[in-house]
Amino acid sequence: MGKPTIYASMNEAVADFKDDSMLMIPGFGPGSPHNLMTALYYQGATGLTTVSNGVGFPSADPRMRGLGDLVMEGRVKKVIAAFTASTRPSRAGTAEELIRSGALQAEVTPQGTLAERIRAGGAGIPAFFTPAGVGTLVAEGKEHRDFDGRTYLMETALFADYAFVRAHRADTAGNLIFRLSARNFNPIMAMAARTTIVEVEEPIVAAGELDPDHIHLPGIYVQRLVQIPPDGIFSVNRQAMVGLQQARAASPPGGDLPR
Amino acid sequence: MGKPTIYASMNEAVADFKDDSMLMIPGFGPGSPHNLMTALYYQGATGLTTVSNGVGFPSADPRMRGLGDLVMEGRVKKVIAAFTASTRPSRAGTAEELIRSGALQAEVTPQGTLAERIRAGGAGIPAFFTPAGVGTLVAEGKEHRDFDGRTYLMETALFADYAFVRAHRADTAGNLIFRLSARNFNPIMAMAARTTIVEVEEPIVAAGELDPDHIHLPGIYVQRLVQIPPDGIFSVNRQAMVGLQQARAASPPGGDLPR
């Protein structure tokens, strides 16, 4: 079987990332590829088109950079997302201001339509019909069509140059296992990109060590694997993780502490 | 959480099955709901529309009945399948003769299109586009459309009254786990029916006993569960299974015999 390349560091895994690429970024709280995004931030890529659930805010921590930082620095041309503006008017995001000024293009998509457009991209389906958004601003300019007396919108697939993925476990064949709700957009984004790069929480094991019935994403979709180093970013909620990580460090392996 | 109803026997699980229903039947070798199909055969349902990969042949064994038997007895109005005729002209199936005579309607669909139509039915997608079948008989009468310079066919979703499913493990919440290639059409058919009835190989366990990350089909899609009894049908290939089952019966539990 073919095997993905295993990289020694995040920086090496994204070193040849090309400007003006389209990038899928999963995550819904957990399951976000923070380490790869941080490496990409320092790699310098610009002119990006991104696909993600939300756009987020710039980071206050130089050790953890994300889409919000790239957007703030003008390195993103276009975002495709279910959230580009804060729903709270009191907390306008950077993206919101850039969109208003015209410096950033935004394609706002209902979250389910976003997920299905990504899934379609990975499944070779160029377009499909969905009822979400009929009769709203989202439907403007889109083809409408009735099936069995109900109206649907035609939505088109998304396929990217790169997907950054965050997995809990991986084997050397690239097979991935996610943990609980960290799964979210990860498997479908991994399927909808030419080059899928994965940061892995647990030590990468030999092909054949994972139960084939437990694998969430076949390695056939994975081109690059990188182990998250011990000083890497392990959680979204750094505040909460400080305590957990300290506790875990102090506990024997295999203990039942949450992780 | 809601819970499916657990039935004491296959016959009870299909007792109220309605004539003229549409039924999804998974299986590709393993993963076939032989016990439920046998019960349905004796329940007497007629006027069926079925969705399955192939149509098969009548059974020589009265203890194991299947779609081939229902077709042969004229209890099926229409089959939707990837195979309705044997590919070998020397071995014409019953279905083939009935189709030629006009007694049975057949909708032959490329296997990938069939799988995606079922997936679309379960996902609330009324129609989608696929390149499979363009320029062939299958495309006749279907809408053609170009995306990025390539031609696709529009295909519509399938949603049934019933799906019969074969699972390896289940819990009382209806969560299902399949084994290896017995998975095939089972999860997507379970999602594409109003009433999903599942025959289960291993003893049904309490909700919470299966690792949530190992579940292949959420119980939210399951309405009825039935344990396969010890004298039930455990394998497609009965010939091969005789030896295996004898060997397994003679071996201690947890042994490494294939199953």
Add this chain to the structure above:
Amino acid sequence: MSDEKQPLTRDQMGAVLAQRIGKGWIVNLGIGIPVLASNFFTDEQEITLTSENGVIGYGGLAPEGMEDPDLVNAGVQFTTLHPGGTIVHHADSFALIRSGRVDVTCLGAYEVAKDGSFANWKTVNDGMGNMGGIGGAMDLAACAQRIYIAMEHTTRDGQPRLVEQCSLPVTAPSGVDLVVTELGVFTVQDGRFVLEEHAPGYTFEEIAAVTGAPLVASPDLRRVSV
């Protein structure tokens, strides 16, 4: 009624939502008031809570110190899994929603109109069609069997949120079944709001006065029972 005026608290509004949810339903609770309903479900109701990020059968919020960083609800709060709960990826999560299996979506809103349309994704009607925070609300509103809205009865400056016509871009052009505010419980029927239950101490007239669309009293109009 000589009751003292007692607008419903946010918790009471959650409790009212919970009362209106049927046995065995599959339920999606939005952030804000709707999610508070989860504190009021009984085991007998056999509710299954799903969240857009693919958690099917979640339970209460995780107790402090017991958070699992990989288990969050749609509001990205640390949650727990009910026994029998499980996980799917985002496309499968919305496959479930789009297939119509969610019995009710409970959402917050800025406005609800008498035709059952509602607005909850853009705070201004600024003509920039492509900006806002839709999240999963449009999918849920288009596909769930019922839409329940929980919101404040009026804006901060006293303008009604129950209106003739939404002034903000809508999330769905129809479909709202029930609205819960601090003043009462309203159904949407035949292009008008029907007051089903009133908060303690409030008269029909008082509620109608701060409602921006025709309001009729249900023949069964009663005081909320929470």
Add this chain to the structure above:
Amino acid sequence: MSDEKQPLTRDQMGAVLAQRIGKGWIVNLGIGIPVLASNFFTDEQEITLTSENGVIGYGGLAPEGMEDPDLVNAGVQFTTLHPGGTIVHHADSFALIRSGRVDVTCLGAYEVAKDGSFANWKTVNDGMGNMGGIGGAMDLAACAQRIYIAMEHTTRDGQPRLVEQCSLPVTAPSGVDLVVTELGVFTVQDGRFVLEEHAPGYTFEEIAAVTGAPLVASPDLRRVSV
């Protein structure tokens, strides 16, 4: 060449297919001759075999007595899983195929025409458009990067299977890259067949004589090396 005439055996045809498969390719092998190619892959080729029923990375056939009744290939033969192999459901299996990630689909056929069309799903052109055994061949043929065909050079009654135009309903209207028969290896280029390799003892003229469409000899025409 003074070789004795030796048509290729089915195993040799499988070996020829295996030679034509590139390093690291994702490969789908149809039942019949194509599946025999799996006996000739080397570990260095790092081939991943996928089958329509969702088995990604299968290995050789299961030895007798070691069959796992739940593990079969697309021909419903008991197979084995290569270390790192895994399983997906049928829709995800064809998502993989439809996405164009399969580098080559190797199929049997009744006919291949000079325009690269081929027929393998109906044995008669009986006007009944909706009957036959398509299986996954149309999806594979429409979506794989390459189509390789392995078949007998002529029908039982001696009629050519390499033809000007298919007489049977096609599986795909174009796309065949390579055809392997017992007489040789052919590519399809610019609307004609090119003989690349010949079976031992067969001359170009002898092969052209049983070919039903224009045939040209490759400048590199050589004897098959299996």
